[in-house]
Amino acid sequence: MPLMKRAHLVISRRTLLAGTGAALSAGLLPLPALKADNQQSWDLIVIGGGTAGMPTALFAAQRSKRVLIIEKAAILGGTLDRSTGQVAAAGTVFQDAKSIDDTPDAHYDDIMRINEGTSDPALTRLFVDNAGESLNWLAANGYQVRPEHPVTGSGHDHFRTPRYQWGMKNGWSIYEAMAPLVAQAEAAGRITVQLNTSAVGLMQDGSGSVTGVVSESADGSRRDYRARQVVLASGGCASNPAMYEELHGVPLYCQIAHPNSQGIGLTLGLSAGGYLRGGDKYAALPGAILTEAKFPSPPTAISSLNPDLRAPWEVLVNANGERFVQEDHPSMNHIEHAIGKQPGHRHWAIFDQAILDTAPPLVPDWTAQQVMDACDTHPMFFSADSLGSLGVKAGLNPRKLAASIEAYNAARENNRPDPFGLKHRPLPIANGPYYAVQMQGWTVISFAGLSVNTRLQVMQANGEPVQNLYAVGEVIGAGATSGRAYTNGMLVTPGITFGRLLGQQILKFS
Numbered sequence: 001m002p003l004m005k006r007a008h009l010v011i012s013r014r015t016l017l018a019g020t021g022a023a024l025s026a027g028l029l030p031l032p033a034l035k036a037d038n039q040q041s042w043d044l045i046v047i048g049g050g051t052a053g054m055p056t057a058l059f060a061a062q063r064s065k066r067v068l069i070i071e072k073a074a075i076l077g078g079t080l081d082r083s084t085g086q087v088a089a090a091g092t093v094f095q096d097a098k099s100i101d102d103t104p105d106a107h108y109d110d111i112m113r114i115n116e117g118t119s120d121p122a123l124t125r126l127f128v129d130n131a132g133e134s135l136n137w138l139a140a141n142g143y144q145v146r147p148e149h150p151v152t153g154s155g156h157d158h159f160r161t162p163r164y165q166w167g168m169k170n171g172w173s174i175y176e177a178m179a180p181l182v183a184q185a186e187a188a189g190r191i192t193v194q195l196n197t198s199a200v201g202l203m204q205d206g207s208g209s210v211t212g213v214v215s216e217s218a219d220g221s222r223r224d225y226r227a228r229q230v231v232l233a234s235g236g237c238a239s240n241p242a243m244y245e246e247l248h249g250v251p252l253y254c255q256i257a258h259p260n261s262q263g264i265g266l267t268l269g270l271s272a273g274g275y276l277r278g279g280d281k282y283a284a285l286p287g288a289i290l291t292e293a294k295f296p297s298p299p300t301a302i303s304s305l306n307p308d309l310r311a312p313w314e315v316l317v318n319a320n321g322e323r324f325v326q327e328d329h330p331s332m333n334h335i336e337h338a339i340g341k342q343p344g345h346r347h348w349a350i351f352d353q354a355i356l357d358t359a360p361p362l363v364p365d366w367t368a369q370q371v372m373d374a375c376d377t378h379p380m381f382f383s384a385d386s387l388g389s390l391g392v393k394a395g396l397n398p399r400k401l402a403a404s405i406e407a408y409n410a411a412r413e414n415n416r417p418d419p420f421g422l423k424h425r426p427l428p429i430a431n432g433p434y435y436a437v438q439m440q441g442w443t444v445i446s447f448a449g450l451s452v453n454t455r456l457q458v459m460q461a462n463g464e465p466v467q468n469l470y471a472v473g474e475v476i477g478a479g480a481t482s483g484r485a486y487t488n489g490m491l492v493t494p495g496i497t498f499g500r501l502l503g504q505q506i507l508k509f510s
């Protein structure tokens with residue numbers, strides 16, 4: 001049975017070796033035995049100097065002078081170069097400034113309400129109890145949020161209390177707070193940063209304890225770095241289509257993640273005895289208009305399907321030409337999960353000329369003329385004089401498409417409830433030309449990741465930790481912290497918080 005068909009997807013090195021195909025082996029298995037000619041010894045090696053790796057190294061460097069960051073890219077920061085950087089915490093200076101009362105308990109309850117209890121309860125608890133201090137540390141180092149923040153939400157299901165914010169430069173605002181601290185620690189000789197260097201293997205002793213990292217420089221030369229402790233902070237696998245599909249059972253539809261999100265941390269964790277979980281928590285974001293009809297493909301644009309931000313004027317159908325969701329349902333999770341159940345996670349917005357001419361743009365910032373022109377040039381835009389012809393052109397069942405629109409129009413015209421409960425239906429879809437915009441469910445993050453305990457140690461399937469090996473950030477999987485949902489800020493904030501805790505409290509330097 002293919003791995004992804006299992007109800008609870010748990011992948012260990014044994015599973016990989018025993019039962020998977022060549023594509024997975026190529027993507028996930030560790031490199032063959034590594035020989036290196038040079039050795040250095042460190043208290044701590046952090047693999048990946050991004051969102052989670054930077055705070056890990058910074059706080060560890062307050063307690064040890066022998067901290068090494070191995071970073072594949074030419075600069076630190078990782079995904080903060082593109083992340084929206086939305087973060088959430090209770091007990092922050094940003095809340096204090098607006099006299100917002102909040103508690104970690106209320107934050108925990110909100111997270112579990114939004115993701116329906118699907119994030120790891122122990123990690124979620126650890127997170128909420130420490131997230132406020134993490135954001136306050138950023139604030140003390142110059143991180144500022146937008147003047148109207150904190151808010152209850154934006155784009156995803158809302159919290160009940162305003163505790164959600166982001167900086168003027170999105171994720172880069174967080175980078176700008178942390179990067180000078182790393183530079184200072186480097187200048188003081190407390191952190192060493194090895195850029196343009198990839199971790200390619202872990203060293204282990206006979207008992208399985210991790211003893212160091214094998215790295216490869218841009219020129220291909222290899223080097224052993226011995227370490228008492230190693231932290232995997234190399235991000236997820238959302239730029240590795242083969243690995244992504246194997247672990248989630250869903251193609252990587254859209255490629256937006258950091259190019260180094262190749263899943264090396266997953267491979268290294270598995271090679272040391274860890275196991276993966278969380279791929280079954282995959283959730284699709286709505287509305288990506290892909291540039292090409294192949295995966296992965298960059299999006300031309302992301303349609304505005306969030307009723308919070310734009311009330312829908314169009315109806316959504318699946319490949320059968322059938323509607324499947326209340327387009328203005330108050331929960332974005334509900335809409336996302338409904339899209340996740342449609343064939344190929346594809347969905348089409350259907351509308352007519354009057355809607356195109358009257359409604360606020362479905363494709364942000366596009367004029368009606370641009371949409372009309374795209375029907376001649378772009379593979380995801382279609383128009384026709386009748387619904388039947390539109391269905392044929394767009395690859396939808398024409399008869400069912402016509403029936404779906406007829407039912408929508410009839411209920412609206414007779415002031416009856418919409419078959420799917422849609423409340424916002426200002427115009428009928430009644431006069432050609434008719435339009436269809438094909439969209440794809442998509443994501444930018446890995447839900448699968450290494451299993452860790454609340455000490456952030458990489459766990460083996462037998463319940464024992466891999467000695468000296470820890471993991472923070474997306475390498476532990478969005479499923480662990482965000483659950484089967486896009487829970488506000490539940491990747492960046494846990495990445496920073498768990499990195500801080502590891503460096504500050506958990507790692508031992510005696």
Ligand SMILES: Cc1cc2nc3c(=O)[nH]c(=O)nc-3n(C[C@H](O)[C@H](O)[C@H](O)COP(=O)(O)OP(=O)(O)OC[C@H]3O[C@@H](n4cnc5c(N)ncnc54)[C@H](O)[C@@H]3O)c2cc1C
Pocket residue numbers: 047048049050051052053070071072073076077078079080082083084085086087197198199200233234235236256257258260261262264444445472473474475488489490491492493495
């Ligand atoms: C477009 C976009 C928007 C997002 N918006 C949000 C949001 O608003 N809120 C939220 O919570 N989450 C968001 N996310 C997710 C979140 O930003 C990421 O999950 C998080 O930043 C990942 O942090 P990380 O430290 O695990 O990885 P990264 O920040 O990517 O850092 C990993 C580092 O490891 C390095 N690396 C990789 N391989 C190796 C190797 N072999 N050797 C050495 N170094 C290596 C990389 O170069 C990189 O610097 C978003 C993601 C994207 C792509």
